[in-house]
Amino acid sequence: MLLRTxxxxxxxxxxxxxxxxxxxxxxxxxLRVVDNAPQSAVPSDTxxxxxxxxxxxxxYMDVQATTPLDPxxxxxxxxxxxxxxxxxxSRTHAYGWESEAAMERARQQVASLIGADPRExxxxxxxxxxxxxxxxxxxxxxxxxxxxxxxxxxxxxxxVKQPIAEIGQICSSRRVYFHTxxxxxxxxxxxxxxxMKIDLMSISGHKIYGPKGVGAIYIRRRPRVRVEALQSxxxxxxxxxxxTVPTPLVVGLGAACEVAQQEMEYDHKWISKLAERLTKKxxxxxxxxxxxxxxxxxxxxxxxxxxxxxEGESLLMALKDVALSSGSACTSASLEPSYVLRAIGTxxxxxxxxxxxxxxxxTTEEEVDYTxxxxxxxxxxxxxMSPLWEMVQDGIDLKSIKWTQH
Amino acid sequence: xxxSSRAQVLDLYRAMLRESKHFSAYNYRTYAVxxxxxxxxxxxxxxDPVEIQTLVNKAKRDLEIIxxxxxxxxxxxxVGMVSRTHIPRTGAALRNLYLPGSSSQSLPxxxxxxxxxx
Numbered sequence: 314m315l316l317r318t319x320x321x322x323x324x325x326x327x328x329x330x331x332x333x334x335x336x337x338x339x340x341x342x343x344l345r346v347v348d349n350a351p352q353s354a355v356p357s358d359t360x361x362x363x364x365x366x367x368x369x370x371x372x373y374m375d376v377q378a379t380t381p382l383d384p385x386x387x388x389x390x391x392x393x394x395x396x397x398x399x400x401x402x403s404r405t406h407a408y409g410w411e412s413e414a415a416m417e418r419a420r421q422q423v424a425s426l427i428g429a430d431p432r433e434x435x436x437x438x439x440x441x442x443x444x445x446x447x448x449x450x451x452x453x454x455x456x457x458x459x460x461x462x463x464x465x466x467x468x469x470x471x472x473v474k475q476p477i478a479e480i481g482q483i484c485s486s487r488r489v490y491f492h493t494x495x496x497x498x499x500x501x502x503x504x505x506x507x508x509m510k511i512d513l514m515s516i517s518g519h520k521i522y523g524p525k526g527v528g529a530i531y532i533r534r535r536p537r538v539r540v541e542a543l544q545s546x547x548x549x550x551x552x553x554x555x556x557t558v559p560t561p562l563v564v565g566l567g568a569a570c571e572v573a574q575q576e577m578e579y580d581h582k583w584i585s586k587l588a589e590r591l592t593k594k595x596x597x598x599x600x601x602x603x604x605x606x607x608x609x610x611x612x613x614x615x616x617x618x619x620x621x622x623x624e625g626e627s628l629l630m631a632l633k634d635v636a637l638s639s640g641s642a643c644t645s646a647s648l649e650p651s652y653v654l655r656a657i658g659t660x661x662x663x664x665x666x667x668x669x670x671x672x673x674x675x676t677t678e679e680e681v682d683y684t685x686x687x688x689x690x691x692x693x694x695x696x697x698m699s700p701l702w703e704m705v706q707d708g709i710d711l712k713s714i715k716w717t718q719h
Numbered sequence: 720x721x722x723s724s725r726a727q728v729l730d731l732y733r734a735m736l737r738e739s740k741h742f743s744a745y746n747y748r749t750y751a752v753x754x755x756x757x758x759x760x761x762x763x764x765x766x767d768p769v770e771i772q773t774l775v776n777k778a779k780r781d782l783e784i785i786x787x788x789x790x791x792x793x794x795x796x797x798v799g800m801v802s803r804t805h806i807p808r809t810g811a812a813l814r815n816l817y818l819p820g821s822s823s824q825s826l827p828x829x830x831x832x833x834x835x836x837x
Contacts, residue, residue: 370799384788
């Protein structure tokens with residue numbers, strides 16, 4: 314196997330290398346090779362190359378945070394990074410014309426994925442900017458009878474699918490604007506802005522195997538939804554978002570949308586199969602595991618499990634070979650349990666014990682099996698160390714305990 | 720132009736699989752091989768020659784994409800993924816992660832890792 318050969322070569326190189334490196338031979342070969350680089354007394358390129366080759370990276374199971382680029386998307390973007398690098402707003406030469414043509418083609422690809430007209434798509438720097446534009450619109454148009462409903466299509470923490478079509482129906486009958494942040498849903502579940510009566514939609518590139526730093530906002534034209542520009546300048550994107558449109562990024566977004574449209578059914582089948590495998594295996598091997606979120610209205614690729622009597626952060630640290638998260642990446646710096654879990658009524662202790670498993674287009678069965686095996690092993694080990702678990706095994710009801718205050 | 724024959728389709732299938740195995744990234748490689756197999760399998764009973772030709776043309780374009788990407792990603796360092804060398808024996812799995820003969824005490828998280836060596 315390639316990996317074992319790489320290991321043996323690296324091992325030989327390390328043993329052969331002189332001086333300071335021989336004190337801690339293993340350190341240079343793990344993920345921490347990055348730390349060692351500045352103090353390494355061995356400057357040779359071959360040693361570094363071997364180190365890099367033999368570095369093992371964790372499995373990636375955090376697709377809700379971000380996704381890798383699909384090779385087809387990269388293939389579509391490269392020419393616009395290398396050869397066709399014109400500004401799409403330059404009207405006087407071929408560089409500008411071809412760049413503009415690519416931008417409009419991408420716009421059509423995005424529109425086609427959600428059943429919109431290309432004139433209703435404005436490119437932005439991401440779903441966050443799109444959300445801000447949509448909500449600012451409310452402030453600009455506030456009147457007694459105007460309001461905005463803003464709902465996430467698929468929740469990024471527990472994977473629950475909101476009843477968008479029903480909400481859209483209600484909003485349109487009450488003449489209320491309806492915005493949805495579809496970052497986690499676009500390209501994964503079928504969306505049609507006309508069937509679901511959506512007025513504003515936020516789209517994110519890097520959640521659908523496209524590049525980071527780009528997104529789009531869908532703004533309905535009939536009936537007209539007026540938005541106020543967040544960013545003023547040269548009047549690009551119909552005056553709603555000034556700034557040079559980054560052609561390579563939007564080409565990537567368009568390609569990602571086109572690939573998603575073609576692959577939606579296949580991906581959904583694969584992801585559902587892997588999700589079922591993961592949850593069944595874990596739930597059959599471990600007691601006291603709760604899946605957060607409505608099991609019926611659920612996007613299979615986002616599985617949020619609470620392991621009772623195990624602290625979520627320690628489980629994450631233990632599962633160091635798998636890139637996972639407990640709760641959303643945007644709040645990962647704080648120690649508060651997820652507001653989503655609190656909102657669905659999860660107990661405090663269970664909220665602290667939750668882990669989110671993300672399964673995507675490129676996830677393999679092998680990766681799922683490995684994750685499951687490690688997860689079961691570590692949960693069992695952590696529970697063995699837990700006094701709460703011991704008490705539960707002895708039949709004590711934890712809710713009846715009076716914890717003394719010191 | 721004659722429509723693509725069975726032999727040509729099979730050649731294309733083999734070429735695509737062969738090329739896909741050269742992706743250095745584990746996730747791209749496994750996805751490409753799986754997707755190609757499933758796509759050809761799914762369409763194996765298509766009879767309409769026009770439809771067959773459309774599918775073959777798309778496959779040829781995809782083959783070009785794979786070739787270009789395999790080539791352009793060749794210079795990216797090949798990094799291994801943790802699970803490649805082992806399933807399901809936990810002890811063997813962890814031994815592969817560390818240099819044979821190294822002392823685990825010098826590594827981070829060593830207390831948890833040494834307890835896994837069953």
